[in-house]
Amino acid sequence: MFERRKPASEITPAYEDRGIFKNDIVxxxxxxxxxxxKNSRNDLIVKGFIEGNSAIEVVFPGRRTIQAKPIVALLQAKLTHARKVAEKAGTTVDVNTLxxxxxxxxxxxxxxxxDDNGWETRQHQLFAARWVLKDLDGNAVTFGEMTIKE
Incomplete structure (x- = not known):
């Protein structure tokens, strides 16, 4: 079968972003x-909630998976701490509350x-270009980049 993708050496950040961020930026x-x-393209997918309890998937695509490592580390530390506290209390952890x-x-x-009956369901994923987290001192730290016109 013919391979339609460009070789990785020919993919610039701007080219990658034009393919990923085709819709309006929010x-x-x-x-x-x-x-x-992780999906078949090796993008990082993280569950999240917006506006209270509306569950979504946040996808950190392409080269951003490396820049998303601090998010994974923060979430893993939060989970580890919650499991220790729950173990001492003799309870279990509901990860959706963390x-x-x-x-x-x-x-x-x-x-x-x-689904099993062949019906298709449409969901939406938020593909992340940039994100801001607070560090341990409460300072905002920006990760990612947007290489296309906003």
């Missing part, structure tokens, strides 16, 4: 939880999933 506060996964706020700038993309 800025949201997302409460991230320590549930992470939320870490982040301001994320990115673009919504549709995701289609098919």
């Amino acid at each position: 800025q949201l506060i997302v409460n991230l939880v320590p549930l992470t996964a 939320r870490y706020p982040a301001r994320i700038e990115g673009s919504w993309r549709p995701k289609f999933t098919r």
